[in-house]
Amino acid sequence: MRVASGLEPQEGYEIGVVVDALRASSTIVTALALEAEAIVPLSSPEELKRVDGPTIGEQHGKKIDFADYGNSPTDLLRHAEEIEGETLYMVTTNGTDAILRAAEVHEEVLIGSLLNASAVASKLSGDTCFVEAGHRGMLAVEDTYTAGYIARLAGGEPADGRTRAAMEMARGLPAEEVFKGSRTGHVLEQRGRLEDVEFCARVDEFEVVPVYEDGMVVPR
Numbered sequence: 001m002r003v004a005s006g007l008e009p010q011e012g013y014e015i016g017v018v019v020d021a022l023r024a025s026s027t028i029v030t031a032l033a034l035e036a037e038a039i040v041p042l043s044s045p046e047e048l049k050r051v052d053g054p055t056i057g058e059q060h061g062k063k064i065d066f067a068d069y070g071n072s073p074t075d076l077l078r079h080a081e082e083i084e085g086e087t088l089y090m091v092t093t094n095g096t097d098a099i100l101r102a103a104e105v106h107e108e109v110l111i112g113s114l115l116n117a118s119a120v121a122s123k124l125s126g127d128t129c130f131v132e133a134g135h136r137g138m139l140a141v142e143d144t145y146t147a148g149y150i151a152r153l154a155g156g157e158p159a160d161g162r163t164r165a166a167m168e169m170a171r172g173l174p175a176e177e178v179f180k181g182s183r184t185g186h187v188l189e190q191r192g193r194l195e196d197v198e199f200c201a202r203v204d205e206f207e208v209v210p211v212y213e214d215g216m217v218v219p220r
Helices: 024-033 045-049 073-078 095-105 114-121 141-154 161-172 175-181 183-190 194-200
Strands: 002-005 015-019 038-041 055-059 087-091 108-112 128-132 210-213 216-219
Touching: 002 141, 002 161, 015 095, 015 141, 024 038, 024 055, 024 073, 024 087, 024 095, 024 108, 024 114, 024 194, 024 210, 024 216, 038 095, 045 055, 045 087, 073 194, 095 108, 095 128, 095 210, 108 114, 108 141, 114 141, 114 194, 128 141, 141 161, 141 175, 141 183, 175 183, 175 194, 183 194
Parallel strands: 002 128, 015 108, 015 128, 038 087, 055 087
Antiparallel strands: 038 216, 108 210, 210 216
């Protein structure tokens, strides 16, 4: 198993697990757990604006004005009845691009978060690369932690020192402490989204395993 930056796709791994713990992965997992039909990741706000259907939109931590929902799992929980059975179109700063990039190099793409950590881990083999979405082109500690946490649950052997370090971080530190202390966590707290940070740090809230197939993310 390997933990790698989504900006540097790692070929040669059948399974790619995209991790954008704060918040795109967690938002997708929550939406599908609330029985949304599917999530369609798009590459730009302009593309999102042209779709006909309910939308999730975020850029640089802020909800896109014309989107129906922000990139927030707790907001979706408050609108559970509205999204049930719907196909949602989604753009975020880092997460949706990471999904689209991962699909170019991995045969199978799953979406992982702490919220569905055990469910995802149960689907993995040693032929897995964790794709960290990061934060504005930089590594995000919450993604590294989450990837390491899932890798430990899956019982994989680390392919390199970075992967080993991620797994050790997950072994030694509590999730909420890492998430609240992260760069992304601070930004979200400053913008009044601390509840999202705390929610995304929960472990095994849901059993859904999102998989990217034919241009959309659907539950497995």
